[in-house]
Amino acid sequence: MPSRVEIHYCTQCRWLLRAAWMAQELLTTFEDEIGELVLKPGSGGVFEVRADDQVVWSRKEAGRFPEITELKQVVRDVIAPERHLGHADRKTGDR
């Protein structure tokens, strides 16, 4: 079943550009898995990514933004756990 991935970002912080970039990266990598990529404006420094309603990244919790490779890994773990990500997977644990 096609997955829903949501990026909730703070507009006051001007994070639309990075949210939209990450959206395009995810849509390119998970072209067959994602049914809807949702950009959701928010406030108060929010930067949260959900995959099928599970929070896979919270900037408040992690204290930072994800690297794009680790974002793909945590999204993959929920929506396509059997998928190997090639280059991106070689970086596991790296920053």
Place this chain on the structure above:
Amino acid sequence: MPSRVEIHYCTQCRWLLRAAWMAQELLTTFEDEIGELVLKPGSGGVFEVRADDQVVWSRKEAGRFPEITELKQVVRDVIAPERHLGHADRKTGDR
């Protein structure tokens, strides 16, 4: 109530880039009105924009992509009919 705007685009046609650009334009212009901007991968040459479940642009029907100013006008007509769009409104009818 925050609106849902959806851009349904054909991945085979490689229309992600323009869909994502239009998404950012709409999110910037309608920062307070849009609750969710949905990028929805599709196929078969689809390029459709919905605002609160009304189709406001269909490439199949129109025979072309919208100018960004006219896209903002048709989205505005549904989600913020009282809003004046400044520059964009001066172009009504122009191409």
